[in-house]
Amino acid sequence: MTECPTAGEPHVHPALAGRVSPVSFDPEATIPETGVDVLLDAARLAPSAGNSQPWMFVVGRRGDAIHARICRHLTPGSLRWAADASLLVVNIAHVMVEGTEWEYSEFARYDLGQAVAHMTVQALAMGLGAHQFRAFDRDGMAAEFAVPAEWEVTSVTAFGAAEATSATSYAGTSRQRLSLDEVTWARASAD
């Protein structure tokens, strides 16, 4: 047997270990269109069940008309920090086949989550922070962008330059994590 060359590394990659969902973004920082394309490309390249790619995104850069329309549907609590982000992306899952009772993919939300995760990791590589959130009016957002019933507006991600204070001033739920034991259902014990 050959051990995979770097698979014995004892630490999570520093970019992931140091990742936080920032609650403070630089209101002056901008992401150029090319950067936005790269973030969307990262999502586009994510794996999905049967390569179904059950996702679409509404993309608003701070200052443009789409951004303003997204902001209309955020809760006051989200708006406080998310409005400063350089980019807001509404994440939408294709859950049903148009005009039928059939699921488009039983993994639609799973796949969307994975595409969004790809985007957030790409953001880390670009030196950007990313904060996903659900505190917005889902029905209002769907109506705003004429999203049909077969698609589900699932979450929003705010991207931008995280302000230095945000790593320690997380305003949401606890950042504490379950232990390895608590998340491992079954695993043979090491000899």
Ligand SMILES: Cc1cc2nc3c(=O)[nH]c(=O)nc-3n(C[C@H](O)[C@H](O)[C@H](O)COP(=O)(O)O)c2cc1C
């Ligand atoms: C699907 C989803 C919904 C979330 N909703 C909110 C939200 O409404 N407001 C908020 O401040 N953070 C929200 N978060 C961020 C989480 O609270 C955060 O990821 C978690 O507390 C862990 O913190 P960390 O990302 O900084 O490690 C959400 C994250 C996910 C993945």
